[in-house]
Amino acid sequence: xxxxxxxAMQDLYNVDKEELNSESRISNLKTYNIFAINxxxxxxxxxxxxxICKKIxxxxxxxxxxxxSSYLAAQELSQNMLKLGINSLxxxxxxxxxxxxxxxxxxxxxxxxSKSAQNKExxxxxxxCDELGIDVLLITCNKEIVNRVKYKIIMKDIWKDKRLIATxxxxxxxxxxxxxxxxxxxxxxxxxNNLKKANKLLxx
Numbered sequence: 170x171x172x173x174x175x176x177a178m179q180d181l182y183n184v185d186k187e188e189l190n191s192e193s194r195i196s197n198l199k200t201y202n203i204f205a206i207n208x209x210x211x212x213x214x215x216x217x218x219x220x221i222c223k224k225i226x227x228x229x230x231x232x233x234x235x236x237x238s239s240y241l242a243a244q245e246l247s248q249n250m251l252k253l254g255i256n257s258l259x260x261x262x263x264x265x266x267x268x269x270x271x272x273x274x275x276x277x278x279x280x281x282x283s284k285s286a287q288n289k290e291x292x293x294x295x296x297x298c299d300e301l302g303i304d305v306l307l308i309t310c311n312k313e314i315v316n317r318v319k320y321k322i323i324m325k326d327i328w329k330d331k332r333l334i335a336t337x338x339x340x341x342x343x344x345x346x347x348x349x350x351x352x353x354x355x356x357x358x359x360x361x362n363n364l365k366k367a368n369k370l371l372x373x
Contacts (some may be wrong), residue, residue, distance in 0.1 A: 205337035206344045208325035213348070221306060221320050222352045225250070228278040231257040234266050235282035235342075236290065242308075242342035243282045249350040254363040263290050267297075275302045284324070284338040286311040308345055310338060 188194050225231055231250060235243035240261040247259035260266045270279070279298055283291045286309040295317055298305045306320040315321035324341040354360045 201337045202340045205325045205341050209323075209341045210344060210348065212325070213322060213345075217320075217322070218348065218352060221322070222349060222356055224278060224304065224306075224320060225255065225349070225353060226356060227276075229256065229274065229276040231255060231278045231280060232266070232269055232273070233257060233259040233280045233282070234294070235259075235261065236288065238339050239282040239284065239342060241339070242346045243280065245343060246280065246346040246349060249346070250353065252364050252367040253350075253353055253357050253360055255353065263294075266294070270294075270297065270301065270303065273301065273303050275304075278304050278306060278320075280306045280308070281318075282308050282342050284310050284342075286314045308342060 188197060231247070233243035233247040235241070240259070243261070244259040247257040250257040258269070260269060273279075279294065281291060281294060286292075286307060292314075295305055295307070295314075299317075304320060305318040306322070307315060307318045308322045308324065309315065310324045312323055315323065322345055324338060324345065357363070
C-alpha cells in the first residue's frame with residue numbers, strides 16, 4: 170500500500186529531453202529504469218521462465234558469466250543460487266571461463282549476461298558450447314542472436330542518441346537475476362533451510 174501510494178504521486182514516465190539540470194537528469198534516470206524493468210518483466214513468458222528455472226535446478230553446475238558491468242548481475246545470480254544450495258560459480262575472465270568449460274559436461278549450464286551479445290567473446294562462447302553440447306541461457310537485448318541458444322531472456326533497453334551510460338540495461342539484468350532467484354526460491358523445497366545455513370555462515 171505504501172508503494173502504491175508513493176507511485177500514484179509521481180509522473181514516472183515524463184522524460185525531459187533537454188536534461189538541463191540535475192533534477193531533470195535524475196528524473197530521466199528514474200524513468201529509463203522503471204520503464205525498462207516494466208517492459209522487460211511484463212514481456213517475459215511465464216512458461217519460459219518456468220522452463221529455465223527447472224533447467225537450472227536440474228543442472229549439475231551453473232556457470233554465470235558477464236563482461237564489464239554485466240558481471241554484476243552474473244555474480245548476483247550465482248551468489249543467490251548458492252544460498253539455495255544450487256552448485257554455481259560466477260566468472261568474469263574469459264580464460265578462466267574456458268578452463269571451466271573444458272571440464273564441463275552436458276548436465277551443466279552456462280548463463281551469459283550481455284546487452285548486445287555481439288562481441289567476439291560471447292559469440293565464441295555460444296559456438297563453443299554448441300560444439301561441447303552444453304546448454305546456454307542468454308540474457309540480452311539482442312533479438313537477432315537468441316535463436317542460436319536453447320534458453321533466452323530478452324531485455325528491454327532504451328537507446329539514446331547521446332548515450333553516456335547503459336543504465337537501463339544494467340538495471341534490467343539485475344531485475345532478471347532477481348526474478349530467476351525469486352522463482353527458484355519458490356521451486357525449492359529446502360530453500361528456507363539452505364538460506365538459514367548460508368546466512369548463519371555469512372554472519373559469523
